[in-house]
Structure formats: C-alpha cells, structure tokens
Amino acid sequence: MIAESILVRGRHVLTSATPAVVDDGAVLVVGESIADVGPYDELRAAHPDAGALGGPYDIVTPGFVNTHGHFSEGLLAGIGEQYTLGEWIHGLINPIAPHLTRAMAYVATMLSGIQMLRSGITTANDMFVCEPRPEPVTPAVVTALDELGLRGVVSFGAGDLRSAGEVAPQLAEHEALREAAAASRLCTFRVGIGAVGGQSDKLFAASADLAVRGGHGVHIHLHEVREEVTATRQRFGVTPIAHCAREGLFTAPTLAAHCVWADRADRDLLARHRVGVAHNPVANMILASGAAPVAELRALGVDVGIGVDGAASNDSQDMLQAVKATALLARVHHLQATAMTAREAFEMATIGGARALRMAATVGSLEPGKAADLVVFDGSSPALANVHDPYEAVVYVAGSREVKDVLVAGRPSVADGDVVTVDVADLVARSRPLARELVTRAGLSHLSELAR
Ligand SMILES: [Zn+2]
Numbered sequence: 001m002i003a004e005s006i007l008v009r010g011r012h013v014l015t016s017a018t019p020a021v022v023d024d025g026a027v028l029v030v031g032e033s034i035a036d037v038g039p040y041d042e043l044r045a046a047h048p049d050a051g052a053l054g055g056p057y058d059i060v061t062p063g064f065v066n067t068h069g070h071f072s073e074g075l076l077a078g079i080g081e082q083y084t085l086g087e088w089i090h091g092l093i094n095p096i097a098p099h100l101t102r103a104m105a106y107v108a109t110m111l112s113g114i115q116m117l118r119s120g121i122t123t124a125n126d127m128f129v130c131e132p133r134p135e136p137v138t139p140a141v142v143t144a145l146d147e148l149g150l151r152g153v154v155s156f157g158a159g160d161l162r163s164a165g166e167v168a169p170q171l172a173e174h175e176a177l178r179e180a181a182a183a184s185r186l187c188t189f190r191v192g193i194g195a196v197g198g199q200s201d202k203l204f205a206a207s208a209d210l211a212v213r214g215g216h217g218v219h220i221h222l223h224e225v226r227e228e229v230t231a232t233r234q235r236f237g238v239t240p241i242a243h244c245a246r247e248g249l250f251t252a253p254t255l256a257a258h259c260v261w262a263d264r265a266d267r268d269l270l271a272r273h274r275v276g277v278a279h280n281p282v283a284n285m286i287l288a289s290g291a292a293p294v295a296e297l298r299a300l301g302v303d304v305g306i307g308v309d310g311a312a313s314n315d316s317q318d319m320l321q322a323v324k325a326t327a328l329l330a331r332v333h334h335l336q337a338t339a340m341t342a343r344e345a346f347e348m349a350t351i352g353g354a355r356a357l358r359m360a361a362t363v364g365s366l367e368p369g370k371a372a373d374l375v376v377f378d379g380s381s382p383a384l385a386n387v388h389d390p391y392e393a394v395v396y397v398a399g400s401r402e403v404k405d406v407l408v409a410g411r412p413s414v415a416d417g418d419v420v421t422v423d424v425a426d427l428v429a430r431s432r433p434l435a436r437e438l439v440t441r442a443g444l445s446h447l448s449e450l451a452r
Contacts, residue, residue, distance in 0.1 A: 063122025
C-alpha cells in the first residue's frame with residue numbers, strides 16, 4: 001500500500017529550521033512523516049495526486065511543543081485565584097489528589113487536550129498529580145491522548161510526603177503508566193517527581209534509579225518559588241537543583257519546570273547537565289511566583305521551552321496565550337522592547353521545547369524525515385488578513401480562532417477549527433457532575449459555585 005500524501009500550503013511556511021521561512025511554500029506529508037518542504041508550485045507539479053490542505057494566504061508552522069502541564073487539573077480551571085504556590089498546593093492540589101479517579105482522569109485529559117489541540121499544540125509533556133489507588137489512575141491519560149490524536153510525554157507526579165504514604169504504591173503507579181504508554185500510539189513515559197520537597201529520601205532514590213536504569217526521562221518541578229529553595233537548603237544544605245545533581249538524577253534526561261529562583265550556580269548546573277527547562281509565564285504570573293531568568297538560561301545554552309502549565313494555575317490551556325506571554329513578560333521584566341523577539345518566542349515554543357524534551361530528532365520543526373506534526377493558521381481570518389511579519393502575526397495576533405487545521409503524525413486532529421475524534425458537547429456535559437463530585441469530596445465547595 002502506498003502511504004497517503006498531503007500537500008499543506010501556506011503563504012508563509014515557518015519551519016523552525018533552515019531556511020526559517022519558505023514563502024508561497026508547502027509541506028509534503030507522506031504517511032506519518034514530512035517528506036519535503038519547498039516552493040508550493042514545484043511540490044504540486046511533482047505530486048499532482050497529493051491531497052490538499054491550507055491555502056495561498058495561510059501560515060503553516062510546526063506543531064507547538066507544550067513542555068509542562070497537568071491533566072490532573074483539567075476539571076479545576078478558574079478556581080482559587082487568591083493563592084500563591086504553597087497555599088495553592090495545600091489549599092487545592094493536596095485535597096484534590098486522593099479523589100481523582102480514572103474516569104475523572106480521562107475526562108480531565110480530554111477537556112485540557114481539546115483546548116491544547118485547538119491552540120496548535122501537538123506534543124504535551126504532562127505530569128499527572130494524584131494519590132495512587134488500587135486501580136491505577138494515570139493510564140486513562142494515555143487512553144485519552146491516543147483518542148484525541150495528541151502526542152504525549154506522560155508522567156505521574158509522585159510524592160509520598162503529600163499524605164505520609166508508602167513508596168511501593170507510588171512506584172506501582174509509575175509502572176502502570178509506563179505500560180500504558182508502551183502500548184500506545186502517541187505516548188512516551190517519563191518518571192515524574194512532583195518536587196524534591198514532596199518526596200522521602202527513599203522515594204527520591206528509587207525514582208532516580210528507575211529513570212537511570214530504565215533509560216527513562218525525568219519530569220520535575222524545580223525552583224518555582226523562593227520558599228521551595230529555602231526549605232530544601234534547610235533539609236539538605238543545598239538547593240533543589242544542586243541536590244538533584246548530587247544525587248545523580250540529572251544522569252537521566254531531565255525536564256525541569258519553572259526554575260524561576262535559580263541563581264548563577266544553579267543555572268550553571270542546569271547547563272552542565274543539559275537539563276531542559278519549561279518556562280510557564282502565565283502560571284508564574286497567576287501564582288505571583290516571579291519572572292524566570294529565561295535570557296540568562298538561554299545565554300548559557302540551556303534549552304528552554306514554553307509550557308501552559310495546569311488548568312488550576314494558568315487557567316486556560318492555550319499555547320498561543322503562553323507564547324505571547326513569554327514575549328511580553330521578557331519585555332516587562334527587562335523593560336526593553338528588544339528583550340525577546342516574536343521569532344525567539346516562536347522558536348522556543350517549537351524546536352526549543354523539542355530540544356528541552358530531547359525530542360528534536362522527531363518533532364519541533366518542519367524538516368524531511370520528522371513527524372508530520374503541523375498547524376495551519378487561517379489566512380482568511382480578520383486577524384490574519386494582513387500579515388506584515390509572519391512571526392509577529394502568529395505570536396501577537398493569532399488566537400485559537402485562527403488555528404484551522406492540526407496534523408499529528410500525519411493525521412488530522414483538528415479540522416476546520418475543531419477536534420475531529422471527540423463529541424465535544426457530550427464530553428462537556430459528562431464533565432460537570434465529575435467536577436462537582438471532585439470538588440465536593442475534596443471539601444472545597446466553598447471555592448466553587450458549581451458545587452454549592
Ligand atoms: Zn506544574
């Protein structure tokens with residue numbers, strides 16, 4: 001059987017590779033992969049039978065790589081805005097964690113995943129934070145992502161100090177998720193560590209061992225707030241980043257979320273150990289955590305990607321908002337209009353995130369041989385009627401409304417602005433009683449009109 005081919009056309013094709021822009025260009029997709037990128041007229045003449053997507057005024061980009069999020073918060077958007085991180089963990093996340101069921105995990109992942117796809121995300125690096133149960137919860141994340149057609153890097157945010165629990169059930173949840181990912185079409189597994197402060201010495205050592213010996217990557221929060229750094233210094237005498245380096249965790253490919261409060265020595269350690277960083281500007285602003293030293297990290301050669309973070313701390317799941325906020329926060333932080341260009345933010349959201357996740361061989365740019373993960377922005381939308389600069393158009397002007405088509409591994413996940421595999425109205429209706437049940441069981445009805 002000959003693999004089906006599609007020619008995806010755009011006025012501007014932004015590749016995040018070389019050449020960076022192909023005007024009046026196209027991407028030839030054959031099966032799951034990109035076969036060619038070049039001038040539309042030449043590719044169309046050479047492939048007259050290929051299907052057609054995009055058009056002469058559209059903008060074609062690589063799919064966005066969302067480097068940090070929590071599908072476990074998919075039922076908790078728009079709640080508890082008054083909290084800073086420590087209060088938010090104790091007042092919201094810890095009470096919720098024991099009550100998340102597999103059914104909730106599936107629906108929460110669907111809700112967040114639909115928003116991600118509609119905003120152009122094709123790869124989501126997730127950490128599901130819950131208490132282990134006899135029936136593992138996290139495999140439902142994999143089920144949902146495969147159904148949605150959203151590439152996932154999935155992890156369980158283990159933490160035995162959340163509820164003074166045991167180590168064995170935490171490791172069993174990792175194992176159940178690893179098995180589900182191994183059997184999936186689009187997911188790969190990482191070892192999740194909620195945070196250094198959330199784990200006993202025993203669990204931390206077992207997690208590092210699981211990652212290093214199993215050949216898995218690691219997904220962890222590091223230096224999100226100053227209090228986290230202070231507490232770990234008091235416990236171990238060093239910062240969380242130095243502790244991870246000392247204990248050998250960074251021997252495994254590690255993606256660290258936030259790194260807002262990383263000082264010069266910490267930043268040097270991240271660079272030396274090739275730790276990728278997920279920058280989450282919207283969540284960092286909502287929780288008043290601070291502005292991450294993105295420029296300093298990038299100057300050291302650290303791969304920095306962009307994350308939307310979870311629905312309980314962003315609270316939207318929209319990558320275009322996060323990309324715009326990345327450029328805006330840099331400008332406000334440095335009080336310079338040149339602090340970050342739209343092109344830099346765009347490249348962080350695509351190839352930068354892929355490098356931070358050590359996935360640049362397969363995703364993050366439009367190049368022959370890579371996975372056909374791409375986005376078509378609608379050039380007939382009023383917002384994109386007049387494109388003076390395609391990077392500024394995508395980063396500052398476009399919203400989810402302009403995301404017309406999304407391919408993941410060559411298959412349409414979004415067509416004409418909507419997800420193709422899910423009955424959205426049915427899913428939304430099914431989510432309401434689950435969200436009400438979750439908030440009520442967690443004793444958080446005082447925060448929710450839905451549960452009153
Ligand atoms: Zn997080």
